Amino acid sequence: MTKLSIRGVEKNFLGQDQRVTALSSVSFDVESGEFLVLVGPSGCGKSTLLNIIAGLEKADAGEVLIDGVPVTKPGPDRALVFQDGALFPWLNVRKNVEFGLRQKGLSRRDASERALYVLDQVGLARVAESDLYTLSGGMRQRVAIARVLALEPEVLLMDEPFSALDAITREDLYVEVQHLWQGRGSTIVFVTHNVREAVTLGDRVLLMATDPGRIQIELPVNILRPRHIDDVDVARTAQQLSHAMRRGRETYSQENWSNEQFEESHLLRDLDRSLGDRRQ
């Protein structure tokens, strides 16, 4: 069943003296319960697209539908996890999670109960009453995820939520997110510039290209979960994907890439990265 539909979305920005096409007729569907990842270099419009889905920006043309209903403004059915977390430093951990619930009209008691339940699910029950500054970056991002999960959104949007974290914390969170997603059957649209991260998390990866921002390649990822970023299959698929990204190939299928090609692409890599500073 289709949960989210993007239909011919266009977006232009006015640059210094010319019009920049951030998104050029982007269309795709997201199935209910699907984990979709948008990946691409900076400037390909992936965050703009996510903001349009969230209702924070307006598309110049086209529309976004949730269960067939067009999106007009931001709302808790499409809650967003921000890159910087966007947690409120004037509230403690529990109250941050309660914030959205209170906006929904839950009583103080119900909101508090629900917040504690969700915090427990992300393993943060013991810091519920702590101030944010006492938390590590990874814990903060967990709070940001809990804050959004508590709202039980139709579609969970994530805008490079792990890009500011160290590698070890990030790997923990890959496991965490896959676990939470599998346990709830939520629909997720996840934006990243990291191809490996995209393959680790996504059921399907949409590779975007710049100038104009568009979808270049669509790749279903059929690797067994839970996946780890160091899994061979993940590495291999990610490598094929980034290769395709560089070549800018419009068509691509996972099957026609042989083992030989994979090894070749490694062997052909030039190890001499001298910038002319070494004498021959």
Added chain:
Amino acid sequence: MLFPSPWRVAQTLGSDFRDGSLVRATAISLRRVLLGYSISLLVGVPLGIVLARNKLVEDTLGALVSAFQSLPSICWLPLALLWFGLNDRAILFVIVAGSLVSIAIAVQDGVKNLPPSYVKAALTMGTPNWRIYTQVLLPASLPSVLTGAKLGWGYAWRALMSGELLFVSLGLGQMLMQGRELADMSQVIAVMAVIMALGLFTDRVIFGSLERHVRRRWGLAQT
């Protein structure tokens, strides 16, 4: 005599304190400044937030606020005297005129420097537009509200003193002037010391503890 001895100043302080004149003057001055300052805070903080968020308000009122800011508060005194006459309301007006805009401008700058993701996050969590002001912008800008409050307090206190110096009105400013008229240097210095002590107290004890609290909350405290 250019300077009285510290001992003479202490003696004058003691006698002024004992006969109640110092306490009375301090009470009158504090009452005026607190009243004017409260009005400035109550109007200035919301004004600053609206100035930062609403383009229309900024385009219309923004220039006026900046112009008022450049006007020393005592320049309002002639106008205030014509409007209200020689009374407390004139002084109150001068205090508000002196401190309101500086509070508004500090808050406006603070709100403009907030990460845009705060408002975006609140919107995606279903916060209606008007509630963004009270539940996001106001608490988020607390550090700059505090800066504005501190700045405004300084301006309010200065406006009060210049107002009290310029016409007979009781209060600390007038006591200072009385000292001059009687050529009583020790009284002049004693009153100045009281004014400084009050300033030091509000800065260290009241604003200091508020700032420490906010800095800790925001994770800005030095360890």
